[in-house]
Amino acid sequence: MPAPQDGPLLDDAAGRLIRPYTVSNGRTRPTTVLDLLSLVMATGSDPQVHLGPEHTVALELCDGPTSVAEIAAHLRLPAVITKVLLSDLVDCGAVTAHAPAFHDMPTDRSLLEAVLDGLRRQL
Template sequence: MITTAADDGPWLDEQAGRLVRPYTVSNGRTRPTADLDLLTHVTTTAHPAAGHPGPEHARALRLARTTVTVAELAARLRLPVAVAKVVVSDLVEAGLVHVEEPSCLRAPADPAVLRQVRDELRRRL
């Protein structure tokens, strides 16, 4: 039986799973054009979508109304992370989302803290 939930539409089957293969969602592309990692924050911009985005792109836009990470988008879209990154890259190129690395990745790590972590790991292992 094909589910018709508002989030999934006819793209998921209760018994068979995803009816559209991930490479179809990304048009066969395996690499994103934007520099993204799992913790990259994604938020929609004020620009309206021109044309008709694909179902995964439209769902990603709905989910990114509040800031979400690439990892969370992938999980909620039920897509492999590599495919979700391609979807987010498409949205970045269209100017529909803004991406930003989390602040914990922007600031260089304090060497003293890193030494403490190293020492504690050595002690425990």
């Protein structure tokens, strides 16, 4: 039997082979305040601590400013688990995180309509 890091994280037929909370060692609270719209970006420094494969994939997704929601979708993990992984990366200096800048109100009708339009085009 291969070591866990050698095997696939996802299996097309069976789905996720590792329980999401196993990825975060059962932690459900990130040490960094993040919301779904928080933008994270790699700093370019290598983490000095051992990280799991999900941490590595998340770090690779942070080449440019990327939202927590996008990373969670790519990892196929719940948002709370993704926040824990990203806060680990923030804590070790591998990524930075900040709230997105809204030029208008974040609930501006035109912004919400643009998001809805984009979602409809994806479906």
